[in-house]
Amino acid sequence: MLTAEYLLQMKDVSKDYSGNRVLKGVNINIKAGEIHGLVGENGAGKSTLMNILFGMPVIHSTGGYEGDILIDGEVANPKSPKESMELGIGMVHQEFMLIPGFSITENIKLNREITKDNLFSRILGPKMKTLDFKKMGQDSREALDKLGMSIDEWLPVAGLPVGYMQFVEIAREIDKDNLKLLVFDEPTAVLAESEADRFLKIVRKLADMGIAILFISHRLDEIIEITDNITVLRDGEVVSNLITKDADVHKIAELMVGRKIESTNMDKIFKEETEDEDYILNIKDLYVDMPGEVVKGLNLKVRRGEILGIGGLGGQGKIGVANGIMGLYPTKGEILKNSESLPLNQPKKSLDLGVAFVTEDRRGVGLLLDDSIEHNIAISALQIKEKFIKKTAAIRMMDEKMVREHALDMIKELDIRCTGPKQLTRRLSGGNQQKVCIARALTLDPDIILVSEPTRGIDIGAKKIVLDLLVKLNKELGMTVIITSSELAELRSISDRIAIIFEGKLEGILAPNASDVDFGLMMAGEYGKEGVS
């Protein structure tokens, strides 16, 4: 091969995690000095692709991947992060990997310190060399100047504004002499708008210096503004390679989401909200401080007896909504249930008032893993509703017979596959664990059931059973179901309405049969800006 046309080529990259195919023949080509955008929903395969590019151990400990990664036209296939670093691939992390107590220079030069000989090092070997602070400072200055940063290179990192930390990270990467490709993973997520603007200018500048840039972001306007080419991933496949000139936000949004919807749910009639309707839950200006899923001023009304889906991209706050209603994370604002105020930050009060919750963190929060199925099912009702209690001489005993009978009923009704009610929940499969969680919620006889990520990590068959069960509860018992999920297709298949959360606020509510474009725009926070299409 003569001079390679592309700096980075990914050829036919495929990867499966124990039979579950997450990447299918992905091809991406990036030239030197090009800014290449990579977009896709959560779970589309972006992070897996990046892990492959960086030779992360998680890839190689799960059987490696198929296909080739070519750098400058030569097969490189990095097997460890160190190898990929030597190939000239750098990454700016979403969470900053900086040591707060060290100065900017020390952080930039971390593990690549410039050293000089001294008396001891000559005797005791290179580990004893003195750091050449002057030279390190000069190098850092140079890197910072390239970024147009006038900040003193000897300031400690602790206390710098987030924007600056991001620049320090970039400075660290460009200080590496061999840097050819720089990956940004959601770089502007933590930046304020003015910082983001400045940041994008610097990215452009870096590209002009001949560094290829792979830019991952959920902010589509940013992608359009800065990139030369865009690759759209969906379900582990490249659905489109676009030249940015030809693309617009609508088109990308549609490509990102585009899925066939189950036709069973297409006949739902979407009604606009009115003032005098019967709302079972009225959330006003809700703030939830859940790490990674912060809700910032959400207003949402839930109709009695409906299935309301809550969707949105990861980290935008959709998971925080249900956790906030249950009071599991610090919350402020107002929640009215049946026009009565629901006390905040008190899980017991929420449960008392007939709100049940099936958590997204099944194994962490949802189950007593080392306890039996029957105890897991009974315990909430025992605590909240004083069910399953037998009084003997003023001592409140747990009525084991009743608990057993109830568990057997539930096992039969929800089709929990187990060896019996005494089996430990740790030994159950994900789907059956989920059913135990739902059974526990049902034992509370709630009028509202909040279900978060009900199908995460469970197989397709179990998925359908769990979703059908929710529909059944809604239809037969008139229970109001609020389902939060990252899988839009799932929400569209069962919900009456779907609320999309963006940056901790309600972006809008859509009918399940609304167009892909609308969903895509809402999830990217572009709906309001561009006007309804």
Place this chain on the structure above:
Amino acid sequence: MESFKNFVEKVGYPRLIIGGFLFILSIMAAMLSIPIPGLIGDILTRIGMNGILVLAMVPAIRAGVGLNFALPLGIVCGLIGALISIEFKLTGFTGLFITLIVAIPLAAIVGYFYGQMLNRMKGQEMTVGTYVGFSVVSAMCIFWLLAPFRSPELIWAVGGSGLRVTVSLESSIDKVLNSFLSFNFAGVQVPTGLLLFFGLCCLIVWFFGKTKSGVIMNAAGSNERFATATGINVNQQRILGVILSTILGAIGIIVYSQSFGFLQLYNAPLYSAMPAVAAILIGGASIKKVKISHVIIGTFLFQALLVVALPVLNILADGNMSEVIRMIVQNGIILYALTRKTGGDLA
């Protein structure tokens, strides 16, 4: 081979090794013609003596506080109770009951404040507990010196100020439980009252586990986030567990002392938590999960090992080899258990 593996997994290495060691020692004891009935009698007495101190670990583990290394807290409460009953010249069962009646509320109060403290340093309970235990023993050394007791049984014979290091219980509650309904069967002296009392305490703790409070406390201990989401006040449950554990510690030392015949003050309670911790771990408990059967099996294995090892090793080797063995077993087993998340039996 497969079934052997299952068996090992089910019984757990600690139990298997200690059990095997005990078995070998027993055969050696028989070969060296050491009187077996005497040994069995000793084992029974020591199970009754130490059992309740081991049982004190149960509520703490169930409430999620882990092994209660601050057992000396409960122990000093029990000692104070006993001292007061001696001061008032109470004897026999009256003495024992008054001792308990004084010690239990005291332990409850101490446990409450200790529980409050643990709630502020979650995740480090065992380290903190160890040092709280040490500090309390030292602080109490000052108390023993200054406490206003007057009974000549308690204070130094000459000079007459401050409590003795060991106080004889001969004239008060010595062996009240041991000799209650005690009988001799085939040369084995059975301390019926002592064993019954231990059994009763086990039963109460087991029964508590079946009540609503017990079930809720267990849930709070096994998964804090789960409990919070179920509307359980986790901190309150942890305090409850610590209180129960401290109370059992107080009762435990009273029962221990009446069997031993002496109250041991000053530095004696310093390492008292270690044998109890070791015993329950040998029994198959982990720092997260425990059953009453673990208490009984663990106390038996640990105490039987000590009783049998002493005469055998004294014949075979010089010096206090049995004390050395006890130290190795005790600390080794604690170390082993702390490196594992689960206990011997997972079933």
